[in-house]
Amino acid sequence: MIDGVNWIEIINIVMLALLVIVTIGIVRVRNLFAVVMLAGIFSLIMASVFVLLDAMDVAFTEAAVGAGISTILALGTLALIDNRREKIPDRFRFAPLLISAATGIALIWAVDSLPEVGRADNPAQLHVGPDYIQRTPVEIDVPNIVTAVLASYRGFDTLGEVAVIFTAGIGVMYLLGVMPVIGPRRRRRKQDEAGPS
Secondary structure: OEOOEOHHHHHHHHHHHHHHHHHHHHHHOOEHHHHHHHHHHHHHHHHHHHHHOOOHHHHHHHHHHHHHHHHHHHHHHHHHOOOOEOOOOOOOOHHHHHHHHHHHHHHHHHHOOOOOOOOOOOHHHHHHHHHHHHHHHHHHOOOOHHHHHHHHHOHHHHHHHHHHHHHHHHHHHHHHHHHHHHHHHHHHHHHHHHOOO
């Protein structure tokens, strides 16, 4: 709090407002290139929100995977398709809107029961955190507690995350290996459909 103004709360509100605006833009825009760009912006804003919440590892992952790799793959996909505009549905569907609204209402209702972020009397600060701080020097003997938690106490979770990232990397390598062939193949198919000139 600086000069009686809680700047963190103001920044959080601004970030939330930006997320809402970008989400509305993603829903309203029909140009798929603009949708991909807005999705990348959404991921960068989410990474900033994670930084504000002191979740730096999640912020790095969101920035790298959400804003980086996902955007590149979506742009690569757009380069391979002919129509870059979203197909307008024949009729409006209420079921997705109702499901989204119900989920949003449930989340807003649940937020009221969450403990305030950063307070010393939060359950994570009273039980899990002190336990890791006391046990790490004795059981793991790693100076960095975050590294000890990720590599040992949450080792299987970290192994699963590494497996997911490895699989995504293999998929990207496969796509990059296949993409140069697709362009010429599509051009040949169009020439065959057009017939001899």
